Amino acid sequence: MGKFVTIGERLSTTAPAVNKAFLERDPEPILKRAKQQLDAGATYLDVNIGPAEGYGPDLMKWAVELLQGEFDNVPLALDTSNKAAIEAGIAVYNRSKGKPIVNSADAAGRIENIDLAAANDAIVIALCNGEGIAKDNDERMGYCQMLLERGLEHGMEAEDLWFDPLFLVVKGMQDKQMQVLECIKMFSDMGLNSTGGLSNNSNGMPKAIRPIMDSALVAMAMMQGLTSAIVNPNDLRLMETIKSCDVFKGNTLYADSYLEI
Amino acid sequence: MPFTAKSGKFNASINAVEFGTGDKAVKIGGENVFPLYSFDAAIENAPKVGIEITDFGMEHEPECIKKYYEGCATLADMARKAASMEGVDFLSFRMEGGDPNGANKSTEELIGELKEIADAVDLPLVVCGCKNVEKDAELFSKAAEALNGKNAVILSAKEENYKTVGAAAGLAYKQVVGAESAVDINLAKQLNVLISQLGVDSKSVVMNVGTAAVGYGFEYVISTMDRVKAAALQQGDANLQMPIITPVASEAWGVKEAMASETDAPEWGSQEERGIDMEVETAMAVIAAGSNAVILKHPESIKIISGLMKELV
Numbered sequence: 001m002g003k004f005v006t007i008g009e010r011l012s013t014t015a016p017a018v019n020k021a022f023l024e025r026d027p028e029p030i031l032k033r034a035k036q037q038l039d040a041g042a043t044y045l046d047v048n049i050g051p052a053e054g055y056g057p058d059l060m061k062w063a064v065e066l067l068q069g070e071f072d073n074v075p076l077a078l079d080t081s082n083k084a085a086i087e088a089g090i091a092v093y094n095r096s097k098g099k100p101i102v103n104s105a106d107a108a109g110r111i112e113n114i115d116l117a118a119a120n121d122a123i124v125i126a127l128c129n130g131e132g133i134a135k136d137n138d139e140r141m142g143y144c145q146m147l148l149e150r151g152l153e154h155g156m157e158a159e160d161l162w163f164d165p166l167f168l169v170v171k172g173m174q175d176k177q178m179q180v181l182e183c184i185k186m187f188s189d190m191g192l193n194s195t196g197g198l199s200n201n202s203n204g205m206p207k208a209i210r211p212i213m214d215s216a217l218v219a220m221a222m223m224q225g226l227t228s229a230i231v232n233p234n235d236l237r238l239m240e241t242i243k244s245c246d247v248f249k250g251n252t253l254y255a256d257s258y259l260e261i
Numbered sequence: 262m263p264f265t266a267k268s269g270k271f272n273a274s275i276n277a278v279e280f281g282t283g284d285k286a287v288k289i290g291g292e293n294v295f296p297l298y299s300f301d302a303a304i305e306n307a308p309k310v311g312i313e314i315t316d317f318g319m320e321h322e323p324e325c326i327k328k329y330y331e332g333c334a335t336l337a338d339m340a341r342k343a344a345s346m347e348g349v350d351f352l353s354f355r356m357e358g359g360d361p362n363g364a365n366k367s368t369e370e371l372i373g374e375l376k377e378i379a380d381a382v383d384l385p386l387v388v389c390g391c392k393n394v395e396k397d398a399e400l401f402s403k404a405a406e407a408l409n410g411k412n413a414v415i416l417s418a419k420e421e422n423y424k425t426v427g428a429a430a431g432l433a434y435k436q437v438v439g440a441e442s443a444v445d446i447n448l449a450k451q452l453n454v455l456i457s458q459l460g461v462d463s464k465s466v467v468m469n470v471g472t473a474a475v476g477y478g479f480e481y482v483i484s485t486m487d488r489v490k491a492a493a494l495q496q497g498d499a500n501l502q503m504p505i506i507t508p509v510a511s512e513a514w515g516v517k518e519a520m521a522s523e524t525d526a527p528e529w530g531s532q533e534e535r536g537i538d539m540e541v542e543t544a545m546a547v548i549a550a551g552s553n554a555v556i557l558k559h560p561e562s563i564k565i566i567s568g569l570m571k572e573l574v
Contacts, residue, residue: 002496253492253501255450257458261500 003251004242005044005228007077007101007195008037011063013050022049022059027066034067038074041243042233044101047089048079056085064089077101077125077230083116090120099123103230104164106130107143114147114161118154125195126151127164128183133173137183140165144187162228163187164196169203170213177201177217181224188225195228215241222249269301270294273497275490275553276464277306278504280351280414280437281385287350289467289553290504295490296551299574307574308548309350310567311387311556312343313510316358316366316374322558323520325533329560336374337381344382346560348567351385353416353556354378355511359391359400368396372403379408386413387439387556389508398422402429405436416506417441417469420448423455431461439506444471444478444485450492453500466503467553474512474519475543486550504553513540514558537561545569 010033013019021029034045047063049056060078067074075098078089086102093100104125105113117124126147128140144163151161165183168176187194198221202213215237218229222245233239243259246252255261270293277291287309294301318336319327329346333339344352354375358366379386388404390397401415402425417439418426431438438461442448449470457463470489473479486505492498513519519536521529529535540562544555548566557563 252496253450253488253498254447255454255500256447257451257454260458261454 002227003043003246004222004226005195006042006233006239006242007044007046007228007230008034008040008042008233009046009048009197009199009230010037010232010234011045012048012079014048019050022063025059025062030063030066031070034071034074037233038071040233040236041239044075044077044098046077046079046103046230048103049082049085051081052085053082056080056082057088060085060089061092064092068094073097075100077103079103081110083113086113086116087120090122099160101125101162105147107146111147111150114150114156115154117160118151118156123160123162124151124156125164126161127166129164129166133166133168137179137186140183141186144190144192148192158191159193162193162195164194167196167198167200167217170201171204181220184221184224184226188227193227194225195230196226198229198231211235211237214238218242219245222246269298271494271497273494273502275493275504276466276502278437278464278467280387280412282410282412283383285383285385286412287385287554289506293494295494296549297573304574306553307570308552309554310348310544310563310570311351311353311506311554312346312349312560312563313353313355313389313508313556313558314339314343314378315355316371317364323514323532323536325536326559335377337377340378340381344384346563348563349384350567351387351554352378352382353387353389353508355389355508356391356400356404359396360393361396362393363391368399368403371400372407375404376407379411379413386411387416387506388413389416389511389556394419394421398425401426405430405434408436409434412436414439414467414506416467416508418452418456420452420455423452424459427456427459427461431456431459431465435465438466439469440466440503441469442471444473444481446470446485446488446492449485449489450498450500453503457500463499463503468503468505469507470505472507472509472512472543472547474516474539475546476518477512477516479543479546483546483550486547486552490551505547505551506554506556507544507547507552508556509540509544509547510556510558513543533559537565541565 073094073096078086100122102117102122102124104127106127107130128143134140165180199214201217202210247254274293275290279288288306291306292304356371358364414437415430419441430436440452489501493501519539544566
């Protein structure tokens with residue numbers, strides 16, 4: 001097994017400073033956040049430009065060229081509901097450090113993003129969700145099958161579909177947490193890769209609590225076989241937990257300085 | 262269903278490290294397959310073979326080695342002779358006499374001898390110490406300076422002295438730094454991390470991950486090398502992608518199978534044959550487990566191993 005893949009989530013229009021920088025094509029705040037995440041050990045960077053109606057292709061192309069140019073072709077997850085923007089980003093994307101990730105497809109309105117990933121030899125995050133939150137794992141696994149078949153029909157390798165169980169917020173959906181973890185185990189038993197927005201679990205919690213909850217959940221999820229997550233790599237506790245779990249799982253060889261590398 | 266052979270080629274590769282200068286420079290590593298798996302992908306740099314001489318000259322050597330150096334009056338003569346043996350890619354000089362608990366030769370004397378050898382031959386050089394970590398730190402710092410511009414391998418920095426040795430050999434004089442651990446894979450990785458944190462280019466680092474003579478805790482040596490290569494290639498661990506140099510002679514010729522005289526062990530047959538066997542078997546086993554270079558001392562062993570490498574790679 002390879003090392004756990006962390007996808008840095010901090011380049012997102014949901015952060016006002018990033019949104020402003022995207023709109024003004026101001027490289028400085030973008031590069032600063034990208035560097036912070038890479039220095040902290042992120043493998044991929046997520047580039048969430050929002051729906052970006054109209055200007056999406058132009059913005060995504062700008063962001064991909066900016067980040068890959070500055071950071072030695074860092075691999076990226078192209079995160080938008082705007083298909084044309086994803087295609088424009090892939091058109092200028094350099095694959096030397098890893099395939100682009102299409103973020104994301106689901107089993108409802110965004111299923112065609114599977115076809116888009118297949119046509120562009122990209123990885124796709126396949127969210128096992130239809131309309132509304134899946135009621136149980138039978139429903140999630142039904143979507144998983146549907147998305148997997150769609151990918152395979154379009155010529156994808158199964159390893160390029162990263163299944164997302166949809167992490168749920170504890171405050172309000174505490175009773176669903178074990179279901180999500182069991183779903184990850186089912187993906188893993190099928191030999192599938194998996195990922196997801198793990199920090200969703202701690203939404204609405206006090207700032208000081210979130211790293212603790214996120215770290216506990218990532219350890220449990222890695223035990224279940226989770227192979228990647230979209231996280232804040234600048235959360236030191238979380239990154240230390242991931243690196244330690246990688247050691248226990250044999251994904252990386254232990255050395256006393258393992259937290260520094 | 263037709264059988265489709267799957268290539269065992271990896272995306273990661275072992276670093277290619279060059280030492281020595283000019284036409285005689287040698288390159289080790291560079292492969293992206295398991296040791297000797299040339300059927301999976303071409304191995305550009307076959308494992309290399311070095312010949313070892315020490316500052317004691319022939320003083321402590323068995324007769325079967327001495328006879329090859331007949332007529333040599335100085336270390337320089339011996340170095341020239343060693344360099345002319347069939348199959349030799351590089352020369353290793355072991356400053357054994359520096360050990361404070363042994364002959365305790367001064368650093369000046371040993372560095373003088375090293376220079377004499379370096380002037381006598383144009384083969385790439387590997388410098389080995391006396392195994393006392395404090396004395397080695399001093400010897401290696403001076404050796405790195407004395408061999409400025411020769412792109413020699415300083416074998417090696419250990420956990421206790423890596424800062425001094427790494428700074429002198431890797432940073433000040435741009436030699437190739439050896440990182441030595443004693444059959445401890447976690448320490449092997451850690452030492453590489455520490456040396457690169459000093460600022461030494463990881464492409465100028467080789468490892469000595471420890472060895473033993475066959476039969477002497479050797480399984481552990483092999484499993485350590487296996488795991489180093491697996492981490493380097495399968496997991497793409499950049500902190501273990503340094504090529505491995507294994508000094509075999511000092512181990513293989515130190516055990517009773519090689520050293521016992523024919524008077525003491527008549528039932529074991531020729532001492533020379535036994536010594537060569539121990540050396541060749543140890544060398545071939547560590548090469549098969551991942552060593553990119555071995556250091557031997559009997560000219561016959563060197564001929565056999567270098568011949569095998571030509572056939573296998």
